[in-house]
Amino acid sequence: MxxxxxxxxxxxxxxxxxxxxxxxxxxxxxxxxxxxxxxxxxxxxxxxxxxxxxxxxxxxxxxxxxxxxxxxxxxxxMGIVPDESNLYNEMDGFNNLCFCAALYGMRKKEREAKALELLELFKLKDAGKRPFKAYSKGMRRKLTIAAALIHSxxxxxxxxxxxxxxxxxxxxxxxxxxxxxxxxxxxxxxxxxxxxxxxxxxxxxxxxxxxxxxxxxxxxxxxSISHGHGIHFLTDKNAESFATELETCFKGTKVTIQPDHSLVIVAEQRIPLFPVIAFFQDRGIDVFEAREIRPSLEDVFVKLTGIESSVLKKDAEKVGPK
Amino acid sequence: MKAWIAFWNILKKDIKNYYLKPPNISWGIIFPLSWTLMQVIRSPDGNILNLLPGLISMSVLFGTTSMLAVTITFERSGRSFERLLLAPISLGTMVLAKIAGTILFGIFNAFVPVIFASFFINLSAINWTIVFFAVLMISITSALMGLLIAVSAEQVFEAQTLSNFFRFPMLFLCGLFVPITSLPVFLRPLSYILPLTYGTDILNGAFVGTNTLPPLLCFGILLIFAVSLFLICRHCINKKWIL
Missing domain, CATH: 3.40.50.300 (P-loop containing nucleotide triphosphate hydrolases)
Structure with missing residues (x-):
């Protein structure tokens, strides 16, 4: 179940x-x-x-x-951590945790022991006697999570x-x-x-x-999203000079030049690496880096939702820096 | 047992965080004291005993309604009130715990003019049991009215405005300043739908014997008011705060 x-x-x-x-x-x-x-x-x-x-x-x-x-x-x-840290500003960290434990019917000894354990776990023991309003944002967040865990x-x-x-x-x-x-x-x-x-x-x-x-x-x-297989190459020569030749040699591939003059080869099927390396060697081109390009979760999100990932980042920035 | 632990700790937290704060203690003492002094200075030959029911009622009404409305609205705006709504305690227990502190504060307010008066007059003939229960019932109904205001207000200043909107007409309609029989006929029915009218009547009877209704009837009506207001508050919280 x-x-x-x-x-x-x-x-x-x-x-x-x-x-x-x-x-x-x-x-x-x-x-x-x-x-x-x-x-x-x-x-x-x-x-x-x-x-x-x-x-x-x-x-x-x-x-x-x-x-x-x-x-x-x-x-x-349930333990619940809302999007805003909502403990009591006037109370210190330790008493905030004890109060939350009391709401779940925990007895005094039990709640005090658990509060101390959580303050230790969240590295807030030194701040335990400080009022919640004096906590930094990060500390407030951690204490709010600790409060949600007080009753296990x-x-x-x-x-x-x-x-x-x-x-x-x-x-x-x-x-x-x-x-x-x-x-x-x-x-x-x-x-x-x-x-x-x-x-x-x-x-x-x-x-x-x-x-x-x-x-x-x-x-x-x-x-879940259909994508081609791609390899990114970083070479010692400007890729523009041999991009067309590369596409001709390897049928079914598409070569795109990146802003830093490196290139990306994309094909429907997986691309065998050694023939491409040999292509570069034959032309006296040194390859410094070759790596497979995989779609990121961000690409998947953008493709499936139609929402640019920058929208998510802006939403997060509205609240504050990470 | 679990509900009792939660109840006691909410009450303890409210007393410590709100009612025992110096501004509130001083309000609880200065407000009733200044009303008492004002009345004594205004009519030096007047009988203090005649003034006590009104002073007690006013002190309780002003102490309880605004305190609960303001503290709950304050907790709601900081979202700490959500903790209580999300705790595994019934709404009834939560409401009782929240009003319990206010009721105690109301009782404290009520006895400030009594203590002050005891320096000037002999109060040994008063039936204190009746006075205590009348004060308790006025505190309960006023606290619940404060809670009803809190349910309707979004901001602290709204809660204060709403409190005054109810309190001042109530003072003039409950027979404290003007006897109900002297009020215009069309206003009299309004007097009888106010809990304070019945509380004041019991106190008038206990201090000077000028009650217009039997005390038992007044206590019964106050009890009906308290239960109805409690149920209305619980219903409103359930409807308005759990969307």
Missing amino acids: AMVSVKNLKKTYGKFTAVDDISFEIQKGEIFGFLGPNGAGKTSTINMMIGLSRPTAGEITVDGIDVRKQTKKAQSI PQVLFLDEPTTGIDVESSRQIREMIVDLKKQGTTVFLTTHYIEEAERICDRIAFIANGHIVALGTVPKLMG
Whole structure:
């Protein structure tokens, strides 16, 4: 049985449809990425999944619990990190964690021990007695994640966990997410960052205009778009002088010259490397570099959604630097 | 047990973060004190005992309605209120925990004029059990009205404006300044749909014996108001904050 199951989920606000009939499943211990630009329906989806918003139609279950009918029971096994760090500014880090633990009914000794453990884990022990309002953005994010983990949830929902924070904190958060997966926690992650999703997610869903346009593992998504096989060559001569000759020698190939005067050979079939090297050697051309060109997840995203990846990057920049 | 832990910790957090802050403590003391002094200076020959029901009611009403409306609106704008909505506790427990701090603050406000008055007059003949329960019921209904305001407001200033919009007409209609029988006939029905009218009537009876309705009836009506307001608040939160 899937840990999280979403079936035909729909959310409308008046005439506007934010989420339109989406379905997916997340297995136990999986990191599931939800990738899309602002307004694609990511936050609407996550809000319905955590019980903060009512679906217009569809079903959501978490560990077999119907989120619509047994919201509070489902929430007891969820850890939730909203897109904004929303702990109490007046309280210090330690007391914020203890308060969050109390909301889950944890006893004093248990919650204090767990709060200390998490402060240690997130390298925030020294800041534990500082008020939350004095924390940097990265520290605020880490403490918000720690608060979501205080009751050892089975499923962790992370809405844009690394948006707007420094590189070091982002790296620590990504490492922590991978560690949680190793411990068996199921993670649902929404993000603007394609590289982040590619690096840590087991499966990714691309969402655009409320629809899931593609869903699968990174290799599966890569393979889902048809592309030729390409090799990039960097030589000691300007490639323009022999590009046409190269195309004539190797039937079915297309040679394009790059701005740095290197060249890319593309063909429908895989291109054997040695004949091409021999071609260069015969003409006294030295080859410094030859590498196979693979489509990136970014290429796949652009092709499948029709949205330029720069749109995602701009969305992320609106929130803050990574 | 889990619900109790959550309830107690929400209450403790609110008391520490909001009600025990120096500006609020000073408001809780200075506001009732200045009203009392104002009345004493205005009519030095007046009977302080006659003034006490009004002073207590006003102190509770002003202390509770604005505090809850402002703190909840403040928590909502910072999104920390979402933590409570996402916690595995029922909306009822959450609402009770949020109003509990305000009720205690209202009771504290109510007894400031009483303590002040005790320096000038003998209060030993007063039935304090009735006074305490009247104050408690006024605090509960006022706190729930504050919560209703919080549900309707998006910003802190909106909550404050809305609070005043309700509070001032209520003060003039509940029989504190003008007896209900002296009000224009078309305004009288309005007086009887205000919980403060019944709370003030009990206090009038307890301090000076000038109540117009039997105290038991007033307590019953206040209880109906409290339960109805609680259910309306819970329904509104469920409808408005879980979209």
